[in-house]
Amino acid sequence: MKNQFLALAIASVVLVGCGSTKKVSKDDSALKTPIATSINLTKVVNDKAPVVVNPGRFAQDTVIYRLPRVVQGTYSISDFGKYIDDFKAYDYKGVEIPTNKLDVNSWSIANASNLDYITYYVNDTFDIEEEGGIGGEQPFSPAGTNIEPDNYVLNLHGFIGYFDSLKNNQYTLDVTAPASFKRTSALEKVKDTSSEDGKVITTSYAAPRYFDITDNPMMYGDLDVEEFQVGDIKIVLSVYSPTKAHNAKRLRETMEKMMQAQKAFLGDINSTPRYDIYLYLAGEGEGQPKGFGALEHNTSTVVVLQESESEESLDESMIDVVSHEFFHIVTPLSVHSEDVHYFDYNNPTFSKHLWMYEGITEYFATLFQVQEGLVDESKFYSTIVDKISMSLRMDDTMSFTKMSENVIDEPYATNYYNVYQKGALIGMCLDIIMREESDGQRSVLSLMKELSLKYGSNKPFDDDTIIDEIVEMTYPEVGEFLETHVVGTTPIDYNVYFNKVGLIEAEAKVETNILLNNGNLILGGDPVKRVIFFNDLVADNSFWKDNGVLPNDVIKRVNGEEMTILNANEMLQKLISIQPGQDIEVILDREGKEIIVKTKLTKTYTTGTVLQPNPDATAKQKELRKAWLKG
Numbered sequence: 001m002k003n004q005f006l007a008l009a010i011a012s013v014v015l016v017g018c019g020s021t022k023k024v025s026k027d028d029s030a031l032k033t034p035i036a037t038s039i040n041l042t043k044v045v046n047d048k049a050p051v052v053v054n055p056g057r058f059a060q061d062t063v064i065y066r067l068p069r070v071v072q073g074t075y076s077i078s079d080f081g082k083y084i085d086d087f088k089a090y091d092y093k094g095v096e097i098p099t100n101k102l103d104v105n106s107w108s109i110a111n112a113s114n115l116d117y118i119t120y121y122v123n124d125t126f127d128i129e130e131e132g133g134i135g136g137e138q139p140f141s142p143a144g145t146n147i148e149p150d151n152y153v154l155n156l157h158g159f160i161g162y163f164d165s166l167k168n169n170q171y172t173l174d175v176t177a178p179a180s181f182k183r184t185s186a187l188e189k190v191k192d193t194s195s196e197d198g199k200v201i202t203t204s205y206a207a208p209r210y211f212d213i214t215d216n217p218m219m220y221g222d223l224d225v226e227e228f229q230v231g232d233i234k235i236v237l238s239v240y241s242p243t244k245a246h247n248a249k250r251l252r253e254t255m256e257k258m259m260q261a262q263k264a265f266l267g268d269i270n271s272t273p274r275y276d277i278y279l280y281l282a283g284e285g286e287g288q289p290k291g292f293g294a295l296e297h298n299t300s301t302v303v304v305l306q307e308s309e310s311e312e313s314l315d316e317s318m319i320d321v322v323s324h325e326f327f328h329i330v331t332p333l334s335v336h337s338e339d340v341h342y343f344d345y346n347n348p349t350f351s352k353h354l355w356m357y358e359g360i361t362e363y364f365a366t367l368f369q370v371q372e373g374l375v376d377e378s379k380f381y382s383t384i385v386d387k388i389s390m391s392l393r394m395d396d397t398m399s400f401t402k403m404s405e406n407v408i409d410e411p412y413a414t415n416y417y418n419v420y421q422k423g424a425l426i427g428m429c430l431d432i433i434m435r436e437e438s439d440g441q442r443s444v445l446s447l448m449k450e451l452s453l454k455y456g457s458n459k460p461f462d463d464d465t466i467i468d469e470i471v472e473m474t475y476p477e478v479g480e481f482l483e484t485h486v487v488g489t490t491p492i493d494y495n496v497y498f499n500k501v502g503l504i505e506a507e508a509k510v511e512t513n514i515l516l517n518n519g520n521l522i523l524g525g526d527p528v529k530r531v532i533f534f535n536d537l538v539a540d541n542s543f544w545k546d547n548g549v550l551p552n553d554v555i556k557r558v559n560g561e562e563m564t565i566l567n568a569n570e571m572l573q574k575l576i577s578i579q580p581g582q583d584i585e586v587i588l589d590r591e592g593k594e595i596i597v598k599t600k601l602t603k604t605y606t607t608g609t610v611l612q613p614n615p616d617a618t619a620k621q622k623e624l625r626k627a628w629l630k631g
């Protein structure tokens with residue numbers, strides 16, 4: 001998962017988990033009977049889609065049907081059962097069977113030996129998100145669902161549930177929709193069946209088990225779709241833009257260039273034959289998703305961003321989030337623990353190794369850009385410095401493995417965002433160690449390739465022993481680093497690793513944006529007055545300083561829209577998407593006096609730390625830096 005996080009004190013962070021023990025039906029014959037499910041998009045009532053589930057014959061008296069409490073790729077509680085209405089069960093004579101709702105996500109059905117099918121309606125999550133899209137126990141937008149006349153985001157974990165004993169049964173899924181709809185899904189399609197008048201098509205899909213239902217999202221409706229090849233991978237880009245402000249054809253160029261570079265970076269590592277990118281661009285007004293970012297699946301990603309972003313800003317956002325999600329084909333697709341492999345959707349346990357799943361993935365998403373020439377070295381160094389700055393805003397003495405294992409509990413939950421900051425920096429340090437110990441020949445990427453060959457998508461590793469295995473495969477120095485800085489609580493002295501590659505820190509004028517100075521937010525929030533104000537850091541932000549903005553100025557309106565603490569995340573996403581040269585108007589309250597800033601946005605600078613080559617670097621340090629940055 002990659003969350004477009006603005007580092008706001010007022011914004012929550014969404015998390016996700018990995019599960020526990022695998023349960024297989026004792027009745028092996030049950031595994032041969034697919035669970036038949038259907039979603040009818042032509043029968044939607046009040047934004048609620050009807051679902052029918054036919055599980056086949058049960059031998060026991062009582063069964064339990066569940067919607068996921070937690071889904072893979074996020075580390076928080078989603079409670080998809082909250083969005084289910086009119087849950088009913090029927091016997092083979094069409095008579096309703098009594099059901100009992102055990103909790104928010106679970107229903108008990110008595111007389112199960114007579115159960116023929118169950119029905120219910122699914123309400124979408126986009127319409128009823130709280131401000132920010134990630135507050136409370138609700139789905140992060142890219143994990144959510146949308147049911148609108150011209151667009152359906154079908155994250156199937158929000159529509160289809162499972163019976164406790166039958167998660168490993170095969171599933172069939174029929175999706176009925178208007179023939180005019182475009183439809184994209186990587187789930188295996190069996191056939192299309194048209195109505196007599198040709199106005200409706202039912203598409204039949206097959207899934208080996210419940211995991212494959214949850215792992216293969218779909219998008220239906222008024223879509224713009226482009227397909228292209230990246231090596232031997234077929235990429236399918238599906239875009240929904242409500243006002244057609246953006247289209248798949250233009251985005252394809254950016255995605256194709258980026259993913260070609262990613263494939264070149266990965267080399268011969270095993271990959272998927274098809275990868276889907278589902279992009280939902282949120283429009284203006286009520287009922288729009290507000291949690292921007294992406295959720296990975298093994299062979300796809302669902303991305304939610306703002307339609308109001310400029311082309312340049314949207315390209316940057318897509319590169320940021322999609323590159324991260326695509327690298328998840330390495331981990332956890334090819335390298336993962338038992339917690340991930342045997343995921344429990346309602347009672348998950350959590351792996352200790354988010355430094356690997358999210359940290360190494362984020363590091364690859366940063367490193368490949370400089371190795372493949374998409375950014376220059378100074379931009380790469382700037383990104384590293386920003387990650388250091390952001391990581392130091394969190395608990396730098398917290399054990400990363402302990403945080404990972406307890407990620408939905410406090411104080412660990414509020415430190416989750418560090419997986420994208422310190423997690424990536426852990427990857428960087430390990431990479432430099434491995435380059436140094438192998439005279440530039442081995443790296444974190446080569447280690448992940450070796451782990452992929454040893455394990456692969458169908459063989460999980462042991463969570464408690466994987467660090468010992470990595471040390472056996474690499475060097476004692478790797479083990480010392482992991483035990484000290486990942487398992488242990490000692491902060492990392494990054495200058496030790498910069499010195500190995502001949503880099504030094506220096507103070508300089510650095511480019512920033514209108515919300516952050518060196519990764520630090522220049523805004524604060526007052527929960528009592530429910531307002532957003534500039535803090536003391538605004539004095540060292542060139543754009544606001546040049547326009548006379550002072551600490552404690554309260555932001556009242558941005559480009560005509562009121563700002564409060566309730567809509568701040570959405571408003572600041574819009575603010576940061578404004579590009580240099582575009583108009584900006586901000587109304588401020590300075591101790592009761594109205595201040596108007598009306599101008600064009602300019603590039604913004606602050607004073608900060610930069611990384612640069614040490615002019616006294618040795619030949620050995622330069623060679624190690626070249627191996628690190630050029631692969």
